Amino acid sequence: MPENKALKYITNIAFILLLILISVYILFPFYWTVNSSFKSETQLQMMPASFLPTDPDTGNISFNLTNYKSVLQNKEFLMGILNSIIVATATTFLALLAGSLAGFAMGQLRFRGKKITLYVILSMTMFPQVTVLTGLYAVMRALNLEPRLGMILSYMIFTLPFTAWVLTSFFKDLPREILESARVDGATFFQTFRFILLPLTAPALVTTGLLTFIRSWNEYLFALTFTSASRMSRTVPVVIAYFTGATTHQEPFGQIMAASVIVTIPIVVLVLYFQRKIVKGLTAGAVKG
Template sequence: MNTLIKLLKRLPLYLLIGLVALYALFPFYWALNTSFKSESEMFESATYLPENPTLKNYEYVFRDGTFLLALRNSAIVSSAVSILSLTVGSFAAYALGRLRFKGRTIILYIVLSMTMFPSISVLSGLYTIVREFGVFGTPLALIITYPIFTLPFTVWVLTSFFRGLPAEIEQAAIVDGATPFQTFRMILLPLTAPALVTTGLLSFVQSWNEYLFALNFTITEPSAQTVPVAIAQFSGKVARQEPIAEIMAAAMIVTIPLVILVLIFQNRIVAGLTAGAVKG
């Protein structure tokens, strides 16, 4: 009886969780469902399951050399941006989280304020910089501009994590004769693994999905475009065809690996995001 009462009390919570999950997952399910439909079935009626599932849409996407090249570009750019953000961000976070100097709180809030600027507001300035550096129309243009929005988040999360590490660990390393850099590289940095995984993965996902910069900096060079731009420029097999099913298939191809990565590292992501939330 007590078990039934407890279950009834929790029923509204379970219903709310179910509604939120349905709201979040239904667009993903509908895209997956559409990717297995033929063009005729897709426009005839809206069905929750494909009547005649087909893999032709995926075959079309994998035969598209431009899409495969864009997939490679996205992997290179996203990996490079993640590594760059973690390398620079870890040094900055160590300084802001462990060292004592005047103005570090102000600097930290300035770093945080950089995330408040919309991408379009800095686009014109970055466009000029990319032109001046001579990297316009290359993946390097994206690698040097994406840290604008991945680095502040990385610094903020890692700073909270470094602050949460016990001071005794660093003091013991100094007593044993370790230099500040050795203490950072060999002792403190390995302890920040959850935060490194979190920020690295989120930087990777953010770079993978970014569209505005990728479109403007590679618009004249299709061979340097990333997957969001390549998918947006999909054309049909015949004139005036809207390749919706093919676009959904391509979206599934680029989304499922990210979902798998998040599921694999979900525990470390939660640990990294909550790092420094409780002091003790």
């Protein structure tokens, strides 16, 4: 018996140490980003690097806000945030609108070819973005679309299949008796979807919507390509990539870190605000009763 207790104790300690190691591995890059954003150019060049912003002369802890001031006074960066908000919000809204309708149809309705349609949607999520980039860019140029509109439409290619696939599983888990009862009461399919089924899938909508927003907010490859000739249409990841220092060969590392912290704040706020619905959305259907 004592040996079993000792083995259990050692196992618990090993598990806790593993969790600490994983947490440090995941959180350390974020900590280093925040740490570097509060350092001046001189502090960033200190060797060895300090784990807190330190004055190179006195050795005292010294937080520097120069990087944040420079970034917030950069008009291109502020325009990039506005462009990212427009593109990510519009993409999320359209993906949820079309994805919820598709999820309702494939999860609750019966029609020929439904299984094939699901497989086609799933296969669309497997294509790398770079394989369709050249063709999409040619289409956008031929149609003479505004870059932000082009990004919204192109982002739908990899956000809509994911949204439709996830929401299909949620709608499929809803009791069919709800749909049948609504039809008996005289409700149309759209009324049943809008007023009865859609509110029941709110956790799923929040979860998929947030993941879609984050993916659109962070997307770089399409944004870089579609805004190559339109400087004021660039989203914030592209704007940060084009940051330049005071001299030709200077890399504004501190400003890049400060900008990264600023653009991460909206995502953190959204996750914290919707955390309960996110947990419900991730765990829905995990337990069958």
